Amino acid sequence: MTHTLISPLDMHLHLRDEAMLKVVAPLSAHSFVGGIIMPNVVPPITTIEAVIAYKERIMSAIGNNVFEPLMTLFFRSDYTREFLEKAALHVKALKLYPSGITTNSEGGVASMDIEVLRPVLDAMSDLGLILCVHGETNGFVMDREKEFGSIYESLASSFPKLKIVMEHITTKESVALLDRYENLYATITLHHLLITLDDVAGGMLQPHLFCKPIAKRYEDRDALLHVSLKAHPKVMFGSDSAPHPIHKKECCGCAAGVFTAPIALQALVELFDKHNALANLQAFVSNTAQTIYGYKAPHKEVVLEKTPFVVTHSYGDVVPMFANETLAWSIKHVL
Ligand SMILES: NC(=O)N[C@@H](CC(=O)O)C(=O)O
Ligand SMILES: [Zn+2]
């Protein structure tokens, strides 16, 4: 049995830089045709020169694969309209991080005060730039995303023409917001469709499943599954594949991030097949994102086959999700 996906896109992807970039970029570029590249490298991507240079480093890391990196800028509230007009030629979106809330977000916004953000958000809205948001407060870890809901609501109603992507949503409350505001969209990761907090910390602690936002409750996972499996027109696949070297994961003070790039499509096909929803996977991994972003992806065919895929223990010094386990589907070939 085979299943073909046309031009899969990863709408939330961390490719990092330097040696790590060289290891992980070819893995995404093999199975995906493009992706939204997160700007939280060190230092974060805040200038047009940095966007262009980072894109070039990505292009030289991907080898012969057909892959289009869709670049983003790290949101700052002091960008000028003139700067954003120029930036709009090079980036699709700006990524907003509340300061200090996740990996490499120290330079993020210190306050979510709408009036402070207004000049940049007005300009983005006029220019058709998309706002991608890591939506967590600094409250209790299980409530951070839910608490951020009211901020999503005021952003959505204050800037009705601005497309806002709630990145890597993990709660049923975030799912409910999708149908309440026309301009709210979401990415959903593979791991949040599969795991709950039980898998991270219910037994022996699993550092390779530790990420921000932390995996939540069963009812949250069910809500995410419901909209993904039915290809809700406002949800897109974004892996949030976030590689960290093994010594930063298997240690005291584990970094947040799950590395899924090399196993994502295989595991997604298995999941959608299990739920008799394979027909909707194409929309979830490509078509919906192209519509939301107003983007025409290059052509790539990824043929998956229902034969066992033994996941390797590590790629370079990064351990993937499902390391040493066997998935039901493998990638047969890419055209
Ligand atoms: N998701 C994570 O746990 N980590 C991401 C950052 C992010 O997407 O919040 C990373 O860059 O490592
Ligand atoms: Zn994030």
Ligand SMILES: [Zn+2]
């Ligand atoms: Zn991320």
